[in-house]
Amino acid sequence: MSFSAARPLDPWRWIGVPALMCVGATLLLAAPIQLFGLRLPEPVFPMVCAFGWAVIRPSILAPAMLLVLGMFLDIYWGGALGLWAVSLLMAYAVTLAMRNMMTGQSRPMMWAWYAGMCLVTMATGYLIIMLDVKAAPSLVAVLWQFLATAILYPFAHRLIDRFEDADVRFR
Amino acid sequence: MPLRQDSFGELKVPLTWMAVVALIVCGVVGVSILLSDRRETFQTEAYGAARQAVDTVSAPVGATVAAPGRWTGDLLGWLRSYVAVAGENRRLRRDLVTLRVQADEAVRLKDENDRLRAMLGVRTDPPIPMATARVVTDSRGPFANARLANAGSDAGVVVGYPVLSERGLVGRVVGVSRDSSRILLLTDVASRTPVMIDRSNARAILTGDGGPNPKLEYLRGRNPIREGDRVLTSGDGGVLPRGLPVGRAVKGLDGRWRVVLDADAGAIDWVRILKFKDYSQLADQEALAATRLPPVITENPEDRIIGAGTSQPQPAKPPAQPLATPPRKSAAPPSRPPPSPVQKSAPVPVAKAPTPAEGRPQ
Numbered sequence: 001m002s003f004s005a006a007r008p009l010d011p012w013r014w015i016g017v018p019a020l021m022c023v024g025a026t027l028l029l030a031a032p033i034q035l036f037g038l039r040l041p042e043p044v045f046p047m048v049c050a051f052g053w054a055v056i057r058p059s060i061l062a063p064a065m066l067l068v069l070g071m072f073l074d075i076y077w078g079g080a081l082g083l084w085a086v087s088l089l090m091a092y093a094v095t096l097a098m099r100n101m102m103t104g105q106s107r108p109m110m111w112a113w114y115a116g117m118c119l120v121t122m123a124t125g126y127l128i129i130m131l132d133v134k135a136a137p138s139l140v141a142v143l144w145q146f147l148a149t150a151i152l153y154p155f156a157h158r159l160i161d162r163f164e165d166a167d168v169r170f171r
Numbered sequence: 172m173p174l175r176q177d178s179f180g181e182l183k184v185p186l187t188w189m190a191v192v193a194l195i196v197c198g199v200v201g202v203s204i205l206l207s208d209r210r211e212t213f214q215t216e217a218y219g220a221a222r223q224a225v226d227t228v229s230a231p232v233g234a235t236v237a238a239p240g241r242w243t244g245d246l247l248g249w250l251r252s253y254v255a256v257a258g259e260n261r262r263l264r265r266d267l268v269t270l271r272v273q274a275d276e277a278v279r280l281k282d283e284n285d286r287l288r289a290m291l292g293v294r295t296d297p298p299i300p301m302a303t304a305r306v307v308t309d310s311r312g313p314f315a316n317a318r319l320a321n322a323g324s325d326a327g328v329v330v331g332y333p334v335l336s337e338r339g340l341v342g343r344v345v346g347v348s349r350d351s352s353r354i355l356l357l358t359d360v361a362s363r364t365p366v367m368i369d370r371s372n373a374r375a376i377l378t379g380d381g382g383p384n385p386k387l388e389y390l391r392g393r394n395p396i397r398e399g400d401r402v403l404t405s406g407d408g409g410v411l412p413r414g415l416p417v418g419r420a421v422k423g424l425d426g427r428w429r430v431v432l433d434a435d436a437g438a439i440d441w442v443r444i445l446k447f448k449d450y451s452q453l454a455d456q457e458a459l460a461a462t463r464l465p466p467v468i469t470e471n472p473e474d475r476i477i478g479a480g481t482s483q484p485q486p487a488k489p490p491a492q493p494l495a496t497p498p499r500k501s502a503a504p505p506s507r508p509p510p511s512p513v514q515k516s517a518p519v520p521v522a523k524a525p526t527p528a529e530g531r532p533q
Contacts, residue, residue: 027232030319032309033240034438042311059188063197070201075225078317078345078353079308082205089198096194128205129314133361138382141313 011061014163015053019065023072030076041148046073047121048152050088050160051114054095055102056166065093080088080132085123091117107157115150122146187361213505223348230321233307241440299412300327302444304352315379316359318342320442328444331410336442339433340364340404340418344444352444355434357385359415366417366430367405371395374405377417377430384429387420396420402430409449 022045029040046069053062070085077084093119095102102113122142129137194419212366305324321327324347334346334354342362348354355362373395375387390396400420406413418430450508 030233030308030310031237031240033237033244033305038310039311044312044352055179058187060190060193062292063190063194067197067201072257073226074315075222076229076308077315078319078355079310079312079315080205081208081222082201082203085201086198087262089194089201093194093198095188117384121429125314129360132205132208134342135378135380137313138362138380141381142389145312151267 008143009057009166010161014166015049015059015061015065018049018052018159019046022049022069024031024072025072026076033149041154042145043105043147043148044073044088044118044121045152046070046084046088047091047118047149048156048159050092051117052156053089054092054159054161055099055110056101058096063089063092065095069128080128083125083128086128087121090124091121095097106166110157110160111153114156118146118149121149222346222353224228224372226319226346226351226353227348229319230307230348233319234305236319244438269312280499290370296531298447302328302446304328304442304444306354306439306442307351315358316356316379316381317345318353318354318439318442320354320444321350322444323348323352325350326444327446328352333404333411333415333445333447335415335445336434336439337441338436339418340411341434341442342437343411354442357434358383364411364417365405367407367492368396369401369403370397370524371400374407375402375428377402383435384421384423384425384431385427387430396428398422412447 019039019080020032025045025071029042030041030115033040046066049062050066052067064128067085070083071081071090073079073084074081102110105113122145126142129135218406225478267412301321304320304326306318307321308319310317310324318341323415328347330344330347334341334343340357342356344352345355356379357364357377358379358381360379360381362377362385364377365374366377367374371392371394373390373392375390375395377385378388379385387396387402398421402417403508404411404415404417414431418434421429421431423429472478
């Protein structure tokens, strides 16, 4: 068996750097700044990684890093510990399961798939919070965060575009 | 089988399965962490060392990240005030006339209030010290609404202290590290605050849902609230002091009563953390615990009017011992009780208790 065409991805390049960029962007947008009386949006940046990593290829490190990123969000945003970790892993798992259906789709269709995975993440978080605090969060607030996260697809597209062909074993 | 036809199929399957196993393991870990989280208890020990460490690191980072935005805001505010200085001057003069009248009235009312309190001997609440802090990070999502302020246990802040902006109540402290504290906002989905309607004195629970306007739940009374009513903290439960401004009542699009928070009227840069302790905590707990309960006196069935005619005089029994005194165990037979004052004066006619056969209806 020849391994010449198998060129494993450098984990630092396709997992480490995007994860650090997500952490940096989260720190930046957590600043208590108001512009013209409006506060900054709060997108879930690690959603870009959850979608992109699952589309690129199955990986052992990716879910572990998503767990760490989710924990970071929970602690930094002051939410229930494990909320975003489980939500992101759920989106990663669904994307991984549907990966074969997404491969080769056009960019608008991939954007629609990404928005769908954002919905999965938000629905998971919604259910967890309902069970945790026995109260339903505001759907309007959930919708705003969904929209702020869904418009981040260009970053996920760049991540996929850059590393999709790097490992031909999973094409 | 197509998977096995290419030369990498042999390698692909194990890697995929290992990735699935890793995903399942991470999922189990995540769910376990979620189940073990005790954020809703709002206890100091539930906050955890990890959160304290992250807050300690986040406070200076957040302050640095927010600094350019803060400077820009200050510059824009200065420019705006410079441009609008003439109009602002006219408005301030009008406000000054109104406020002078109100200040005279406030002095008169305070004097009257002090005299009445002195006459009635009312014990007023002690003044509450406070710590001032700057907000350095802000989370605004539907599942968590919290802020990080740069004053912690070094400044005397502990979990549970209420937090105010210059306009009204913001939330309460749910976590403290050495030089930062986490503030749970009134809008957080886990926030519950006892409030009252200033006009009708009706009580309610202010319940956050992640949106900008928290709900008023458990409103009691007939027509307890109207549009625009002021909402204050009620102080019920002793968690918050009474009378802190919260906001104004509005009817939401969903038909529920909600509150437009006073604190949301402008950017929250600085906050005041009230070092408020529940007044029940200030009381001498040892003195309260040492209080003995009065003896329990039950009805003596022999003193009842019914059946008094069939009573036979019997010697009086010694008075019952208070229940607060435990019975002393002794192997010796009980000694004869000393004669009671009742025995000395006159024998009490004691009614004979009816036997079960007598008490049965015929």
